[in-house]
Amino acid sequence: MNLKAMDLKTFKGGLHPPDGKEFSAHKAIEICPLPEELIIPLAQHIGAPAEACVEVGALVKKGTLIAKAKGFVSAPIHASTSGEVIAIEPRLHPMGKALPAIVIKPDGEDSWDESLIGANPDELNPDELKALIQAAGIVGMGGATFPTHVKLSPPADKQIDTLILNGVECEPFLTADHRMMLENTEQILDGIDILRKVLGIERAVIGIEANKPDAIEKMTKDAASRNIEVQALEVKYPQGAEKQLIDAITGRQVPSGTLPMEVGVVVQNVGTAAAISDAVRLGRPLVERVITSTGPGIKEPKNMLVRIGTPLQFLVDHCGGLNGEPAKIIMGGPMMGQTQLSLEPPAIRGTSGLLIFRKQDLPRLEAGPCIRCGRCIGACPIHLQPTTIAAYARLDLFDEAAEYHALDCIECGCCTYICPATLPLVQSIRYAKAAIMAKKRTL
C-alpha cells in the first residue's frame, strides 16, 4: 500500500516522540492465563461507581452481573471468570488509593454464564441495541472509559452525521488497537455497523495513523464492501485525541467547553466497537480487553487479552518478568499514563497498556528558567500558550490562567515533552485547572 500517495490528514500543532512500538507491534494477541485472584474495582469508568449486587461467598460465572450501574452516567460490572466471590473490600486501585473492589477466586473452568445469549442486530431496533450496550457495561476503551451508551444518546436537538472510529493509537509504546485492527477486523466492522444503526447514520470513518500501514490496508480492504471509509492520518501525537481527530477527519472544531456532538460527530475507539459486537451478537459483557504490556523494563513485551481484574504483577510475570530494576510503572502510555505505586493494582477497563521504565530510561532533568522559545506554543494541539498559563499557575494567579484558556487544555503533555528548560508545564496547568474548577463550583 502506497501511503505517500494517500492524502494524510492531520491537525495543526503536536509533535512526534519516538514511538517505541517496535517492542510489541509485531506480536500477535495472546490470551493471558487466569491469575490466583481477580480484583475487580467498582470504579472503572467516568461517572458514579457501580454498586455490588453479590455477597461474599457467591458463586459466579464469567459474565455474571456482580455490580449494578448507579444512575445513567455509570456502568454495570461483571465477573471476568467463573469462581467464588471471596471478598468485597477496598483494594489498591490504579488511581493510587484503596477503593472498593470485588475479589474473585477463579475455579479454573472459566465458563460463561449460560443466561447470556446473543442476538441478531438486524432484528433489533436502535433502542434495544443501546440497551444491550448499556447492560454489557461498555465504556470507552481508549482509556477515557466514558460510558458508551451515554455517548450514543445525544439530545434530540443535536444532529449527528458522522461516526469516527479511533484507530489512531498515537500514544508511544501502545499497540493493542493496532493488533485488534489486524486480528479482530470483522468484530470491529460489525461493531461499527451496530453503532451506525444506533445513531441512525450512514457515514463512518476509521482514522488510523500512517505508521500502521498493515492495519490501514486490512481495514480498507475489509471495510470497502460495507461503505465504511478508512482515513490515513499523519503520524503525530496527539492525533488520537478526540478533538484533534475530529478536526483532521471532518475539518470541524468542537467549540470550547462542549462535546463532539455539537459538531455532529460521535467518536468511538476501535476496541469499543469490537466490544459492542461481542455484547450484541454473543451477549457477552465487557470482561476482558487487549493490553500492551511493554517497555524496556519488561523482559518479553506482549499484547494480551486480559481479564479485567488481573493484577499487574501477573501481567509482568507472564511477560518473562521484569528486565532490571523498575523505576516507573505506568498504566497507559508514556505521554498520558498514570504512574503506579506498585504492581499490586489490577488491570481495569481503561487499561490500554502497562509500561515499565528503568532508571536509565527516564529523563533525569532539572528544570531551568523559561527561555521563551515558544516551542510549547507551537506544539500545543489546542494552540494555547502553555508557558504563560504555567507561569500564572506558579504564582497562583488563576483568573489570569483562566483568561489564557487553561480549561481548554487537554493535558496531552506535548508542552512538557518539548520544553528545553524541562519545566513541568502541563503539570502546572493541571494545578491551575483544578483551582479554576474549584473556584467555579463555589460561585
Added chain:
Amino acid sequence: MDNQLYLSSSPHIHSGETTDKVMRKVIYALLPATALSIYFFGLPALSVLLICTLGCMGFEALSCKLMNKPLALADGSAALTGVLLALNMPPSSAWWLALFGAAIAILIGKQVYGGLGHNPFNPALVARVVLLISFPVQMTSWTAPAPLGSGLDAITAATPLGEMKTAVMLTGKLPELAHSGFLNYLTGNMAGCLGEVSALALLLGGLYLIAKRVISWHIPVSFIGTVVVIGGIFWAVSPEKYPNPIFHLLTGGLLLGAFFMATDMVTSPVTDKGMLIFGFGCGLLTVLIRLFGGYPEGVSFAILLMNAATPLIDRFCHPRIYGQAEAKA
C-alpha cells in the same frame, strides 16, 4: 523495589532537546561566520572573540557567586552572549573595550534582571550600544580586511554603510561602492564588525538554525523582507540617493541581526504572529535609521527598540485557540 519507584504526573518522556543544546546549536551556527572573520581580520579578531567569550563566562560565574545562585555556565547562554558580542565589535577593539563590553552584557544586560530568561533586552546588543555611545571613536574605527597569510597590514577603512552615509551627507549622492563590489560583500571581504562580514557564512548558519528548528523562519523572513521591500521602494523612487535592496541586504549587520540577534528567544515574541510583527518593526526601523538617522547602521537600535515592544506584542498576539471562534459564534 517499591520504595524506589518514581511517581509523577504525565508525561514520562522528554524530547531531550534542552536549553544547553539549543544554545550550543546557535554557537555552532555562528562558527562559519566566526571562522571567516578570523580569516579576514586575523589575530586581533581572534583576541576580541576570546576576550568577549571568556569575559562573559567569567562575569556570569562571578554574578552567580555573588548572588549565591547555582553556577549557570552549563546552559551555554553566557558563552553565546560572548560570541555574539564579539561579532558586534570592530576587529581592532582594544582588550579593555571587549572586556568592558562583556561586563555590560552580562551584568547590566542580563543578571540584574535575574539571569537567563528574564532580561528584556538582548544582552550583547545592550553592550554594543553602550560601547557605541560611550566610545564612539573606538567603536567606529574599522580596519580593511587583511586575510591571514596575505602579509597585508591592517589599515584603516570605512564600512560600506559608513561610506555611504558620509557620501550622501556630503554630496547628496550615493558613492560608487553602493553600485558595485557585491561579490566582496557576499564573501565578507569588507570592513565591519567581526560578524558583519560574510553574508554567505551568516546565511549558512541561519539556515542551519531554521533546519534544526532552533529558530523559526518568521523573524528573519519578515525582518529581511521588510528591509528589502521598504529599501527597495526608496531605491525605486530615487536610485541616485538611496541604495538598492541588495546593498541593504549584504552590508552591515542585517543578516547577523535577523538570524542571530533578533531571534534571541528571551527578548522576542513567542507567537508566530508576534514574531512577524517584531520582524517587520525591526526591518522598518533599520531602513529608516540607515537612510535618515545619524548612525550609518540601525540594526542594533532597531532590535533593541523592538525588544522593548515585545511584552506589548505578546500581550496582544495570541494564537487562535482550537474551537474558540466557534464558541463565540
